[in-house]
Amino acid sequence: MGKRRALLLLALVVCHAVAVVSGYYGDPEAGERRRPTEEEEEGEEGWREREEGERLFLLQDSKQVVKTDAGEMKVVRGFHGRIMKNPMHIGFITMEPQSLFIPQYLDCSLIIFIRRGEARLGSIYKDELVEKRLKTGDLYRISAGSPFYLINTADGQRLHVISSIDTSESLGLGTLQSFYIGGGTYPTSVLAGFDPQTLATAFNVSVEELQDVMSRQQSGPIVYLDSHSPSVWTQFLRLKEHERLAQLKRMVQYEEEEQPTWSLRKLLNSVFGEENNEGNKRSKSPDSYNIYDRKPDFRNNYGWSMALDDSDYPPLRSSGIGIYLVNLTAGSMMAPHVNPTATEYGIVLRGSGTIQIVFPNGTSAMKAKVSEGDVFWVPRYFPFCQIASRSGPFEFFGFTTSARKNRPQFLAGRNSVLQSMRGSELAAAFGVNEERLWEIIDAQREAVILPSASAAPPDKLTRGEEEEWMQNKVITKMMRSFGNEMIMGFD
Numbered sequence: 001m002g003k004r005r006a007l008l009l010l011a012l013v014v015c016h017a018v019a020v021v022s023g024y025y026g027d028p029e030a031g032e033r034r035r036p037t038e039e040e041e042e043g044e045e046g047w048r049e050r051e052e053g054e055r056l057f058l059l060q061d062s063k064q065v066v067k068t069d070a071g072e073m074k075v076v077r078g079f080h081g082r083i084m085k086n087p088m089h090i091g092f093i094t095m096e097p098q099s100l101f102i103p104q105y106l107d108c109s110l111i112i113f114i115r116r117g118e119a120r121l122g123s124i125y126k127d128e129l130v131e132k133r134l135k136t137g138d139l140y141r142i143s144a145g146s147p148f149y150l151i152n153t154a155d156g157q158r159l160h161v162i163s164s165i166d167t168s169e170s171l172g173l174g175t176l177q178s179f180y181i182g183g184g185t186y187p188t189s190v191l192a193g194f195d196p197q198t199l200a201t202a203f204n205v206s207v208e209e210l211q212d213v214m215s216r217q218q219s220g221p222i223v224y225l226d227s228h229s230p231s232v233w234t235q236f237l238r239l240k241e242h243e244r245l246a247q248l249k250r251m252v253q254y255e256e257e258e259q260p261t262w263s264l265r266k267l268l269n270s271v272f273g274e275e276n277n278e279g280n281k282r283s284k285s286p287d288s289y290n291i292y293d294r295k296p297d298f299r300n301n302y303g304w305s306m307a308l309d310d311s312d313y314p315p316l317r318s319s320g321i322g323i324y325l326v327n328l329t330a331g332s333m334m335a336p337h338v339n340p341t342a343t344e345y346g347i348v349l350r351g352s353g354t355i356q357i358v359f360p361n362g363t364s365a366m367k368a369k370v371s372e373g374d375v376f377w378v379p380r381y382f383p384f385c386q387i388a389s390r391s392g393p394f395e396f397f398g399f400t401t402s403a404r405k406n407r408p409q410f411l412a413g414r415n416s417v418l419q420s421m422r423g424s425e426l427a428a429a430f431g432v433n434e435e436r437l438w439e440i441i442d443a444q445r446e447a448v449i450l451p452s453a454s455a456a457p458p459d460k461l462t463r464g465e466e467e468e469w470m471q472n473k474v475i476t477k478m479m480r481s482f483g484n485e486m487i488m489g490f491d
């Protein structure tokens with residue numbers, strides 16, 4: 001029967017999470033973290049203290065990797081530890097109007113999300129230069145090792161980009177490794193590593209000519225496309241598309257005969273080579289995908305949510321990454337739930353709210369306020385919920401580490417697993433009679449996004465909210481009792 005299966009599933013989820021977390025907490029890198037006492041959990045004082053103390057699942061290790069007059073790139077590093085060998089980082093790129101992020105390739109694959117503004121993104125797809133015009137809400141994937149450049153085409157508008165940085169193919173040399181194809185004194189082009197004579201031969205120009213070209217760029221990886229100081233890149237972009245391609249290809253391919261041991265070519269081969277094997281037929285490069293063109297998968301009076309997987313946007317398959325977007329109205333909450341198949345990364349786009357994450361043993365792992373620009377993550381199997389503050393809507397966007405349908409399991413609300421396993425077993429698990437339990441479980445009539453305020457202290461609770469608060473307590477208790485059961489079972 002359905003409910004037995006659901007019960008078993010939940011027990012498995014809990015059990016697995018216990019196993020994962022014991023390994024996780026054993027990690028010396030994670031460090032010791034003090035747990036609040038019972039008193040601290042109650043009352044306003046405790047609330048404040050917890051907010052500052054427990055930010056375990058907020059990603060705050062932020063590093064500026066590029067900063068120039070024309071823009072910057074910041075990377076928020078993902079948690080790295082025993083359970084997260086290849087964490088995802090989140091990149092934030094800001095570019096001034098009429099600027100260019102010069103051609104480069106990375107040891108990571110990116111999923112670009114145009115947060116605001118308009119961009120022209122040039123990238124090499126199956127040996128051809130493809131330029132896409134991207135606008136607010138567009139998603140586009142760039143694979144590791146694939147050269148690309150980014151231009152803010154808008155006249156009076158900054159470009160804001162958020163991207164996932166998937167490190168599963170990385171060299172492990174730090175956060176992410178850029179290989180600039182162009183450059184001068186800053187940044188340095190990878191070409192500069194070659195013997196000048198070799199390079200001159202490769203380009204079929206004199207060493208002097210080459211050195212002139214390769215010493216001019218000094219304004220960093222993001223430059224203005226200024227018409228009165230025509231940089232190498234301004235000229236580059238004035239070339240016709242096929243010429244640009246030829247140029248880019250020349251920049252990365254000339255090398256082959258000269259220094260067969262160097263790995264740039266090999267690295268590119270690992271990207272292009274594979275794809276070329278698929279045949280000589282001209283392939284159409286994938287389109288971008290606009291998230292705002294899509295209808296929410298779920299909507300009620302309290303907000304909406306959508307999730308994209310590889311059936312919506314096939315390039316996600318290569319990354320193994322899904323995308324989601326949630327908009328909660330003021331005070332509403334995403335019902336407590338669990339991702340059984342994916343770790344989730346979230347970026348707050350608008351408003352503020354609270355993220356609560358629960359350890360598998362039924363104690364609070366984090367209860368933290370977040371606001372625009374904050375990045376949080378939720379490990380697979382960990383129960384969690386997001387609550388909008390009462391001051392306005394709370395919008396967050398993010399990536400899940402599974403391109404296939406991630407089916408969250410809800411722990412409260414009309415569609416909760418408690419509903420599906422309703423029966424005497426469940427009541428017995430809580431040690432209460434069935435009627436008592438149903439009263440609690442049935443009190444919430446909404447699903448997925450709930451009109452909650454109770455979980456947003458320090459406001460006083462109304463009676464209905466108190467009930468819901470109770471319900472959360474019941475879940476905690478249930479998680480504990482399942483946890484114990486599993487431990488007893490293994491004794």
Ligand SMILES: *[C@@H]1O[C@H](CO)[C@@H](O)[C@H](O)[C@H]1NC(C)=O
Pocket residue numbers: 204
């Ligand atoms: C190199 O450039 C010269 C002209 O400057 C040209 O005659 C020659 O064919 C070029 N060689 C190659 C291999 O492109």
Ligand SMILES: *[C@@H]1O[C@H](CO)[C@@H](O)[C@H](O)[C@H]1NC(C)=O
Pocket residue numbers: 327328329330393395
């Ligand atoms: C989110 O909802 C608010 C109203 O609650 C609305 O003003 C806002 O435009 C919504 N955001 C998006 C991206 O639709």
Ligand SMILES: *[C@@H]1O[C@H](CO)[C@@H](O)[C@H](O)[C@H]1NC(C)=O
Pocket residue numbers: 021022025035359361362363
């Ligand atoms: C619950 O698990 C966390 C993480 O493993 C641990 O730090 C905490 O002490 C545990 N709490 C209880 C009451 O077992």
